[in-house]
Amino acid sequence: MAEICVMGLGYVGLPTASLLATAGFDVLGVDVNPVVVESLNKGRTIFKEAGLSTMVAAACHSGNLVAALEPAPSDTFIICVPTPISDEKKADLSLVEQASRAIGPLLRHGNLVILESTSPIGTTRNVVGEVIREHGFEPGMDVHVCYCPERVLPGNTVAELVNNDRVIGGMSPDCAKRAVEIYQRFAQGELTLTNDLTAEMVKLAENTYRDVNIALANVFARVAEDAGIDVWEAISYANHHPRVDVLSPGPGVGGHCIPVDPWFLVESFPAHAELLAKARQINDGQGERMLERMMESGDLVSGDKVAILGAAYKADIDDPRESPAAHLSAAAKAKGLEVAVHDPLVEPGDWHGLMISNDLDDCLGGATAAVLVTNHKEYRSLSAKNFGDRMKGRLIYDSRKWLNHAALRRAGFKVFEVGRSLDQTQADVEVGMGTAGESNVDSGT
Numbered sequence: 001m002a003e004i005c006v007m008g009l010g011y012v013g014l015p016t017a018s019l020l021a022t023a024g025f026d027v028l029g030v031d032v033n034p035v036v037v038e039s040l041n042k043g044r045t046i047f048k049e050a051g052l053s054t055m056v057a058a059a060c061h062s063g064n065l066v067a068a069l070e071p072a073p074s075d076t077f078i079i080c081v082p083t084p085i086s087d088e089k090k091a092d093l094s095l096v097e098q099a100s101r102a103i104g105p106l107l108r109h110g111n112l113v114i115l116e117s118t119s120p121i122g123t124t125r126n127v128v129g130e131v132i133r134e135h136g137f138e139p140g141m142d143v144h145v146c147y148c149p150e151r152v153l154p155g156n157t158v159a160e161l162v163n164n165d166r167v168i169g170g171m172s173p174d175c176a177k178r179a180v181e182i183y184q185r186f187a188q189g190e191l192t193l194t195n196d197l198t199a200e201m202v203k204l205a206e207n208t209y210r211d212v213n214i215a216l217a218n219v220f221a222r223v224a225e226d227a228g229i230d231v232w233e234a235i236s237y238a239n240h241h242p243r244v245d246v247l248s249p250g251p252g253v254g255g256h257c258i259p260v261d262p263w264f265l266v267e268s269f270p271a272h273a274e275l276l277a278k279a280r281q282i283n284d285g286q287g288e289r290m291l292e293r294m295m296e297s298g299d300l301v302s303g304d305k306v307a308i309l310g311a312a313y314k315a316d317i318d319d320p321r322e323s324p325a326a327h328l329s330a331a332a333k334a335k336g337l338e339v340a341v342h343d344p345l346v347e348p349g350d351w352h353g354l355m356i357s358n359d360l361d362d363c364l365g366g367a368t369a370a371v372l373v374t375n376h377k378e379y380r381s382l383s384a385k386n387f388g389d390r391m392k393g394r395l396i397y398d399s400r401k402w403l404n405h406a407a408l409r410r411a412g413f414k415v416f417e418v419g420r421s422l423d424q425t426q427a428d429v430e431v432g433m434g435t436a437g438e439s440n441v442d443s444g445t
């Protein structure tokens with residue numbers, strides 16, 4: 001019998017299972033995807049994360065981590081399955097329910113069940129707890145139940161799982177103490193104990209806070225674009241105020257968390273959610289805004305091709321979930337533009353309607369405009385010649401301040417930036433090498 005059964009071996013579950021196995025627990029990792037299970041049992045991972053492959057290989061080699069398609073009786077169950085939103089922006093808790101139902105018949109008195117998936121307030125006791133009740137146990141009493149959210153930054157997940165502070169929400173203080181015994185075996189950050197409802201709100205509040213503040217920065221950017229002000233300069237001066245910390249504007253917000261989690265609050269508390277829904281709309285509308293600015297210049301018209309550089313929602317990762325590129329692509333198609341999407345790291349193919357290619361020549365070929373969405377290292381060295389040799393037109397929208405604008409301009413390109421008017425960008429002599437904007441899409445907190 002395993003000591004810990006981890007349900008869902010994705011970006012959160014697999015590093016968690018591996019850390020627990022490395023800390024000495026006997027861990028059964030469960031995933032409904034046979035590819036995940038097969039690779040793990042060969043000591044391999046199907047996605048890249050710093051330090052993960054070595055740790056997974058070691059955990060499997062030690063015999064402490066084994067993968068299976070079905071759960072088995074364990075002392076503790078940790079649920080790390082996806083909690084997406086539907087097209088109608090409603091929380092889809094079907095996978096949490098499925099995972100709970102899979103462990104339901106295996107539950108014994110004294111077990112601990114931890115939900116880690118980001119969830120609407122009340123999910124732990126109403127969804128997971130309800131399944132526990134159906135199997136004859138009182139959740140929080142006979143079976144201990146906790147909500148313990150993750151705050152990891154994709155790309156640095158393993159280090160953050162170890163070092164970040166954690167909030168541990170128990171249905172009772174005893175439940176929380178049980179979870180602490182598990183996490184303290186590998187976590188070095190502070191463990192704060194509270195109840196499940198508060199812990200659920202903490203997770204949603206963190207990502208909603210970021211979404212709303214990024215939307216505010218994007219509104220400032222739009223004002224600056226219209227007023228002929230450099231928003232980066234304005235923000236940097238505003239941030240000299242000891243109690244002001246304006247974030248960076250950019251192409252929108254991506255990832256599995258920041259663009260999703262606020263909708264859980266909007267759905268559950270519509271009477272209080274006007275600001276949150278508006279922030280979502282502003283951030284998702286950045287792609288449309290970029291296109292409108294280029295089309296207003298008259299150099300981009302319906303029927304032209306737009307090359308989107310970067311399908312990953314964040315630099316140097318291979319994850320396209322909720323990428324700003326998707327909103328940009330949809331807005332471009334709605335305006336009658338042809339769209340091609342390149343990414344050097346994301347698996348090529350159809351990602352929910354976003355056709356991703358690894359072939360940069362093909363993507364830029366015949367394009368009137370190129371929009372840089374992701375500040376991958378690979379794009380940093382793109383020269384005016386790289387664009388000029390392939391593109392038909394001379395429009396670049398650098399939403400990340402990532403390219404050498406002076407060189408592009410000398411080569412005859414019109415360079416647009418978020419938060420600066422075209423006149424300002426065109427007047428640049430030696431700018432364009434900044435990295436501002438990165439912080440906005442490091443979702444997964």
Ligand SMILES: NC(=O)c1ccc[n+]([C@@H]2O[C@H](COP(=O)([O-])OP(=O)(O)OC[C@H]3O[C@@H](n4cnc5c(N)ncnc54)[C@H](O)[C@@H]3O)[C@@H](O)[C@H]2O)c1
Pocket residue numbers: 007008009010011012013030031032033036080081082083095098099102116117118119150151152153154256257443444445
């Ligand atoms: N990825 C992040 O950076 C991050 C950060 C914080 C919180 N979260 C939250 O953690 C949760 C998991 O996210 P993720 O990024 O690890 O997802 P993921 O898509 O990377 O992985 C989830 C895994 O669960 C598996 N799965 C689905 N249904 C299952 C079931 N019934 N039983 C067993 N396995 C099942 C899938 O096959 C997949 O391998 C989500 O709620 C997410 O919001 C993610």
